[in-house]
Amino acid sequence: MSKKALTKLGHLTDEELVKLIQQNQDYLGEVYKRCKAYCIQFMRQISSNKMSDYDLGDIYQDAILILYEKIIGGNFILTASLQTYLNSVCRYQLLNKNKIEIKSIANEIDIDDEHFKFNLSITETLEPIADEKESQFIALEKALEVMKEAGGKCYDLLIQFWYHKKSMNVLASEFDYSNDKTAKKQKSKCQEKLRILAFNEMKNN
């Protein structure tokens, strides 16, 4: 039985989901739930090393993030099903990131089963975080934490802009600003506030 039918939003097609994710990241949860079981099973069967469920789950979550960052980056073209895409991303993670030896799949899984298909040309990985050890990075991380604890809109505004790549129009509507110009002004103020907080952090350490 298809796992797709088990989810409440199983009626949505992959294309529809991709579009919806651009508007609301919660739809990523549907993809996560819909494809997880087969993807984990796929990874378990193609890897010669026995990996824990926790590790496989972590690889799967990374694959979901890769998909999300691709979608919000505006450069995602769905050439196969989301299940195939995620299988392929996970396979590549196993091979490259985790250095897992991939078994000859022909004998292990039914490659005609649509849930176990994968695409060898998909070689996407989660872009690593740069300069994590840099003092400015650490200071900014702390400054953001301070900003979050202080409450208000700044923290969410910056997260939505810098990670989720929301436009000023969308931010204006989500944060109840009168228009995109006001949202832009507020974002600039928040960034300046953050810069000062980070500067003070660096000065104190």
Add this chain to the structure above:
Amino acid sequence: MKIAISIVKNILQPQFKKDNKLEIQKLTDVFWKNLNSCFLDFESDPKPLYALIYSLELEDPEKVISKLPEYYATFLKELAESYVLGIPSYTHNYLIQKQNKTFLEYIRFFKTLQQVVKKIERKRMKENLQASYDRLIFELSETNIANASKKKGREDLKSKMKNWDEQLEEIPVVSMVNNKREKIEKSKVISLSWMKYASIAAIFIIGFMIWQPNKLSNDKLFSQYNSDESIIKSIDYQKMITISESSNTRGGEILFQNYSKSETEAAITAIELFKNENFEKSRQILININPREKNNQLLLLLAIAQLKTNHVEQAVSNLEYLNTISNYEFADEVKFRLALGYINQNKKRNAKSLLVYLVRKSNKYSNTAQEILDNMRWF
């Protein structure tokens, strides 16, 4: 170049428009292109930018020129942001080649910010993937609300029980099983099931009802209102002196009804002692002159003195007798004192009916009677 021109335009156009003498047709595409070029070199050579602004023939060009460093910083900031966001522009390359320090610093800041945000948000998203699905399919039906309320109610109750547990654990309960072979060295704490909790709750409620912390015990009620001397003083003693002018006596001596001279003197002494709250002596004197047989007014004083000196049974007997007399001038006092006597004897029903009567009658005892009823325990 396009992005840079757009940024310059967004920053400077509103400033130019504030000037009364601005001729809007002078703000052509060529003007903005030139302005952008001049703006890029503002740090090294600001003069071409000044010249361009003067060419607009504004009423107050200095107003804009004085703020150019601020506008320039905003310009570089927005350009750096667009660079980090991956928007391609020739201007980015130009400033990088020129090693514009401010621009490079802004780039570094935004790049780091982007990475920090990415790190934080990736972590949060990974942790919330399941929750995001739950949010998506969340439907608030009436059943959900009812279940949530039930759950909350149960949790609150459980939390209370936890507190009770903590209290219970402080009191070790020895196991009731008598095992002859093993000497029970450690005390045990009884594990409480739901039924036990319910029983405990019931015990608490019953205990609370028995305890009735806001109510006074019979003894307290009696002592509180029996010692209320203001009520004693409120008795109209003049009413008591039922004068009987003896024809045998000279000058019409005042005698109490049915009393001889010496008995009257004794009665007067008793009244004086009563007024001075020496109830014991007053009682003793009154008993000797036998008011029950001879004088109903003095009998009331005796009954009150008996109540005051803890001879409640005799007091109640005398008051019950007085309460049967029709048109008795101190009927309200009798009922009030009798109610107190009944309270002392734990005859609450009798006391209540008398007090209710007094409340309804609206006399000087009404408020006090109501007060006693309010403070009286339910059972």
